[in-house]
Amino acid sequence: MNDEEILKCLNDISEDEMIEKVIIPLYEKKFSKRFYDIEFTGKDKKEDQGIDITYYEISPDTKAKEYFGIQVKQGDINTGKGANGIAAISVQAQQAFTKKIPNVKDKSSYYIKTYIILTTGDIKAKAREQIVDQFKDKNFRFIDGKTLAEWIKATYLSEFMSKFNIEDEDDEVDEDESPIESIISFLEDEFKKDIKEIRASFRALDSCKCKIVRELMIKSPLKAFAIAKNIGMAKSSIEHELDELVREDVLEVDEDGYYVKYGNLGNWSAVLQGAELRINQLGYDSEIEIWQIVDGIFC
Known part of the structure; x- marks a missing residue:
């Protein structure tokens, strides 16, 4: 049916x-x-x-x-x-x-x-x-x-x-269809334009920058040390990449750490909110984490 x-x-x-x-x-x-x-x-x-x-x-x-x-x-x-x-x-x-x-x-x-x-x-x-x-x-x-x-x-x-x-x-x-596939299908229908723009942005970044952006899409703000720890690299190795992403308006930074910049990587905040709401609506709070959604759509 x-x-x-x-x-x-x-x-x-x-x-x-x-x-x-x-x-x-x-x-x-x-x-x-x-x-x-x-x-x-x-x-x-x-x-x-x-x-x-x-x-x-x-x-x-x-x-x-x-x-x-x-x-x-x-x-x-x-x-x-x-x-x-x-x-x-x-x-x-x-x-x-x-x-x-x-x-x-x-x-x-x-x-x-x-x-x-x-x-x-x-x-x-x-x-x-x-x-x-x-x-x-x-x-x-x-x-x-x-x-x-x-x-x-x-x-x-x-x-x-x-x-x-x-x-x-x-x-x-x-x-x-798995629960994750169900959530992703919903998001691709509801946020088609933003997801298309984010995917295009990912294709323009090298692998290191992609890993950094992925971490900040899952959780932000994060300091440089936390990002380096999460992606398994030395802090000194990613600081140059972070500076470039800030100059390119992909990220922004303040005293709390780094964020994905609103609007310059699609409206990720809206997609994230939609994902969290959908997970809650369908009762998958204990089964699905945001990193799985990010990886399923963009990685």
């Missing part, structure tokens, strides 16, 4: 059906080792207070429960005045952050830490900006239809097809 077919199935049923039939079991399977007490708390629309699904994670630092609330939608999230418009969602978000979440097991109540907007459609850039800017001290996550369809294909496809009585045709799903 392709994304369009999956999303059509989801949009052809009610939101409540979608939550019970797909979203809850998908979360229970995909995030079984991270999320706890995944519940459909929004069945009673008079009591949902902006939250359809709740769950909690255990903080790795404090070991405390951190609660999350999901608002489930169908269709595009926009800046309009309808049910999927930013005005309605802002009201729901306000309700969600002030709602007490009861925990029967420890007889306590909690407030959500993060509000998640999940939809079968697109989440327009302006809508994202407006909701985040209205709640500057609150945490938001956005899961659009494309991401949702990818999760289903990766984790829940056989169950999904069974529930919708769809026969398995095998020819439309590339099960051999």
Whole structure:
């Protein structure tokens, strides 16, 4: 099945059906080792207070429960005045952050830490900006239809097809694509111009300079000693190369160390941000590191 077919199935049923039939079991399977007490708390629309699904994670630092609330939608999230418009969602978000979440097991109540907007459609850039800017001290996550369809294909496809009585045709799903290949394919579609420019820049650099730039794309700022250590060379051997890269406007340097210069090696900061977000969205935080993405695209 392709994304369009999956999303059509989801949009052809009610939101409540979608939550019970797909979203809850998908979360229970995909995030079984991270999320706890995944519940459909929004069945009673008079009591949902902006939250359809709740769950909690255990903080790795404090070991405390951190609660999350999901608002489930169908269709595009926009800046309009309808049910999927930013005005309605802002009201729901306000309700969600002030709602007490009861925990029967420890007889306590909690407030959500993060509000998640999940939809079968697109989440327009302006809508994202407006909701985040209205709640500057609150945490938001956005899961659009494309991401949702990818999760289903990766984790829940056989169950999904069974529930919708769809026969398995095998020819439309590339099960051999690795997580890294999936992330790289996404980035090459989303940041085509920047990646093309960065690749062209790499071809213009000699091998030593490529190694230096690679290190700073993965992590910056770095001092000359740290760069030399990471690429297995003497500090004195790379200082001349670093000076040349600064003169050529590939890198910039300040008291904290060296950086990839914004704009002169494509918009790498945007590609990096997109990679980190995509890794997080797909739940590969513990599996994929940025150096693997850099090497997969450019080296």
